[in-house]
Amino acid sequence: MSEAQQDKATTNAPASAPTGEPPVPKAAVEEAKKAANKKPEPATRAQLVPAGIVGAKMSEIERAVPLDEPPPLPLNSELKVIGKRVPRVDGRLKVTGAAKYTADVRLPGMLFARMVTSPHPHARIRSIDTSAAEAHRQVRAIHILDRVLGNAELRDKSKELPAKFPIVRFAGQPIAAVAATTQAAADEAARLVKVVYEPLPFVVDMDKAREAGAPLVFPGPADQSGSAGGGGGPAGVKQKGNVRGPVRSGPHGQPPGDVEKGFKEADVIVEGEFRTQVQTHSALETHGVVADWKPEGLTVYSSTQGTGSVRDELAEIFKLKKSQVRVVTEFMGGGFGAKFGAGNYGALATHLSKKAGAPVRLMLDRKDEHLSTGNRPDSVQKLRIGARRDGTLTAIHLQSYGTAGTGTGAGTAGPAQNMYECSHISTEESDVFTHAGPAAAFRAPGHPQGCFALEQLIDELAERLQVDPLALRDKIDKSDARREERRIGAERVNWSRRHAPSADKGAVKRGIGVAQAVWYRLINLDSSVEVRLTRDGSVELLSGVQDIGGGIRTALAQVVAEELGLKPTDITLRIGDTAFPNGPASGGSMTTGSITPAARNAAHKLKLQLLEQVAPALDTTPDHLVMRDGVVSRDLPSTSKAYKSMTFKQAAAKLQTEQIAARASRNDDYGGFVFKNEKDAFGFGIGTYGGVQFVEVAVDTETGIVKVERVVAVHDCGRPINPLALESQINGGVLQGISYALYENRILDRNTGKMVNPNLEQYKIAGSRETPVIETILIEEYVGRNSTDAGGIGEPSTIPTAAAIANAVYNATGVRMYEIPMTPAHVLAALKGGAAKKGVNA
Amino acid sequence: MSKEDERMSVEESPKGGVSRRGFLKGAGLTAAGAAIMEGGLLGVREATAALREPPVVGPGSVSVTLKVNGASRRVDVEPRTTLAEALRFELGLTGTKVVCDRGSCSACTVWLDGTPVCSCMTLAVDVGSRAVTTIEGLAPDDERLHPVQEAFIEYDAMQCGFCTPGMIMSCAALLNRKANPTLEDVKTATSGNLCRCGTYPKVFEATLAAAKTGGHGRKGGD
Ligand code: FES
């Protein structure tokens, strides 16, 4: 927990319900109504719940809460385990090397596999000769892919000449795989597979791909299939050449207004063209699986963010019942959005295992990881903002192009649509197909890009209006949480000492910048948990949900421990296995908000069962009993000796059966959602999560080197469950943001279509030396929408960093950076010429 | 053509140029040839000795004995097998991670006689009599952890945890070299350790805190 948070007293100033909830669009209301009409509303009770921001304004508001929901939790300050800094329950396993990742799985008789991939960015495959590989002494199976997952697919397949093998559309596209008794043998044998290609014209540069007559990635409109990999744009969008779009709507439907009218109402108009690069996820554990095909079913150990999504896709590909597929992810070494679904490697390993009759391990090497498993699309964004003299925004117009390679989903409009109040907003997002590996969701898809443009122009607007950037944001941002974050952050960073642009005299110029993030409250309703209690007093939690590093294992232990009056270490966590109740995929900062209410509700049900059974022995009824500090007793101060009590263990020993269990799934939010998609069990919650980041930089105007010296990151995620792990996630978001702003760049050679830096030395990622002082501050915001009121922080923590750095660089140098990464060469060029100033960065 | 083929085709240019691999082979022959020529001057016995050294092993499996975490372990490995592969696949010590397999991330850090090295850049046959310490052997016994391990848990110096074993081996080695490191020292010690989750601030905190508690675990020389 941040010091600021610890310092804050819980004040209960009278106030109304928290504001900051976005206007609910009509279409969404209609949809919500329709959905509501389908099922009878559950019986509810009127319940007072805490609401507001601790330290700013708190109150109680009334919510209609379904009868079977547990009572509302009090504020964190009144809880024993939730909201406390709890070391990870799996920490010991991780620091001793005992934690088993997919890459570490060894099964008896396990084979090793390697993929055969295309060196060409665009080609038809004439023939594949596997005979030499088959003759290899240690080879046990070879499989050639007949369908490539991840790439978009033609809507009308007849637009392309039929081909025996999938058309190659990017360098690194998987073609086949070989399984052998050792990894070295598999590598050797993969080299023996002879593929004859007919190379075709290609284009890897987004600007070139937009030109008329550019080589086509798809000879007709193409869509990316739904479960391909988390990410991807909407289907059915119009397409011309390689350009697909524009898409004008967002999650809330089409933004309101008429921008032409809005610009006419404006006193001031600011505009610019902003460019961002392609970033690869580069998780330390590569994508991969160990697939074990048995006649009775398939078991797959997978490095994934969604055990359920891998199961579903493999069941579909191999025509198995979902119950015949078990996916296990005990530990996984990072995903950041790129690890959903089976993947080509998963399909290949399963085919190989089926053919060889043995388990097959297929972990990608670092080069394939860069080429074929996803990336954050690049962007070129034309943004125009109009405002009245008092700061009121009258129009926001964004036109963006980005390439998701052979995939879709390069839009950047999220921040422009959702961050600020503006009556006329228009966003036009277009994807540009190129012969490059398909993008995948990457930590807040589209938002760091969109924020880089929006938050710089908002700063520019403030300068034109001659108001402080924070004051302007106070005027145009309705969110109470962000307002509080700006206030706290400004105080911590000592914003008042911020000087005019380029005020430092020497070669090294320092500056302070700010930018903020807005993210959605997304809920996966398919989030279930079972909690078991056995007569010896041991408690287990079971769920398919996987811990991708955010620490959900520990958060779940905290929630169950809080409910049962135990310690987190008293709970045995069994997660990351589809043999357990269905868990949510971990993406979109959805995990905590989706699964912790289910965990609390299950633990609550279990508690009621236990109390029911032990109440007679305590001469009372269950409703008079509480469980605290490992003791079951009457709800009285602990000093009271008048009534009987027993330890949790003694209570468990009184169970009539060896074990009791309770199961719960995520219920709808109290008061419902902005909209809900029944089919995908997806709820779009009311309100937002976000944060504000302040950055101090030093720019060496002689070398062009930008150094981030300090970051103050103030964030909200509803009720913080484990501030210790949340701080870690914020650190990570900030560092990935710094890395994105200053270093990372996937560079494709225009002449060969190949990536020139598919490794970890030339693909530069921020390391220890680039790590500045990062001060994290969490605010507690309560909205009383479910039984834990907790949310995620993964996405918001990385959204504003690049924009805040750019604003700080402007404050340091007086020159605006229209392009990232801000490499020394870019910075020097920008400092030298007015080119950058006009938004046409070299 | 696999991507490996592609690399080969770059090396063996169709114009009949010399591949990198071919060049190395050729260079080897030339060196030997030079020795023979010199041998012609110096005497045949010396030339034979020059040819005999260094000893040639492989390409088949060779048997090597590794001193790992205090115990002698025999493994049969091909000469090209890296120490990381031998630890992970032959000895089941999967705590050591392989991320880049070419010396640019330090996820595979182990100690040789107490000095941190990238086990992906060390051949198993080259380890010789040096003592190997892996993350599994860092704790002094089954009950206690190394102070750096303790601090990593307490300060949450991990997220996904994949970089954690390598990170801990680097930080623990630093404390062996320098009992009271500065923040700069910790940054330098971990400058090769890549953490994509961005856990560095907590790594710094944890390592400095572990130094304060003053404890040391194994020195890695046994
Ligand atoms: S795996 Fe050895 S340095 Fe990266």
Ligand code: FES
């Ligand atoms: S904790 Fe995930 S890479 Fe370091």
